[in-house]
Amino acid sequence: MASKVTKIAPCLWFNTEAEEAAQLYTSIFKNSSIDNVIRYGKERHETPGIAEGDVMTVTFTLEGQTYTALNGGPQFRFNEAISFAVHCDTQEEIDYFWEKLSEGGDESAQVCGWLKDKFGVSWQVVPTALFAMLNDPDSGKSERVTKAMLKMRKMDIRRLEEAYAG
Structure with a gap:
């Protein structure tokens, strides 16, 4: 087969x-x-x-x-050196994937859109709009977005957009 x-x-x-x-x-x-x-x-x-x-x-x-x-047995464990990014167009998508992937996971590993699932696998649940905001030629906008993002556990598109707008 x-x-x-x-x-x-x-x-x-x-x-x-x-x-x-x-x-x-x-x-x-x-x-x-x-x-x-x-x-x-x-x-x-x-x-x-x-x-x-x-x-x-x-x-x-x-x-x-x-x-x-x-x-393969217990000798190797997952860590944050490898993660899977889930690009989301809406806050509803972010909320859905965050809830499903973080269930039973390590809450202490939740930072800047990153989480660990119940198996120890790291995921990044991020809005697709974040990349355009961070790549804006206006460094003030990208700096405000970065500052807002660093304070988040789960990404909040509305708060990122507010930071971007100033």
């Missing part, structure tokens, strides 16, 4: 939660699917908590981007 393979796809290393994570992410994002599940056979690295028949990898797609989730 052949499955679609993209040239470059992020691989997320989980302890044993790969399938749970893929199910959560595909339930949150539209145009998403779980594409393939591979289970461990007899031949495998001996990893505590992983047995023959357990999920090894889950290939899933979110908004056209393919990902692989791997159950």
Whole structure:
């Protein structure tokens, strides 16, 4: 059985939660699917908590981007060095993704539109309009927006626009 393979796809290393994570992410994002599940056979690295028949990898797609989730054991953990940016056109989108992705996550990691989900994966939930504001040739506008953004946990488009307008 052949499955679609993209040239470059992020691989997320989980302890044993790969399938749970893929199910959560595909339930949150539209145009998403779980594409393939591979289970461990007899031949495998001996990893505590992983047995023959357990999920090894889950290939899933979110908004056209393919990902692989791997159950590899507890030796590696996620950190903020890698994050996934979710670009949102409206405050309603920001609120939706923030609520869904932050549920059960680390509240202390919520700053400037960043959050950690319950698996420790970092996400940036940001308004698409932010980039135009920060790239404005009027440095006063971009500085005001930056100052406002640095005080936020979840992005607030109205407050960013107010800062931009002065």
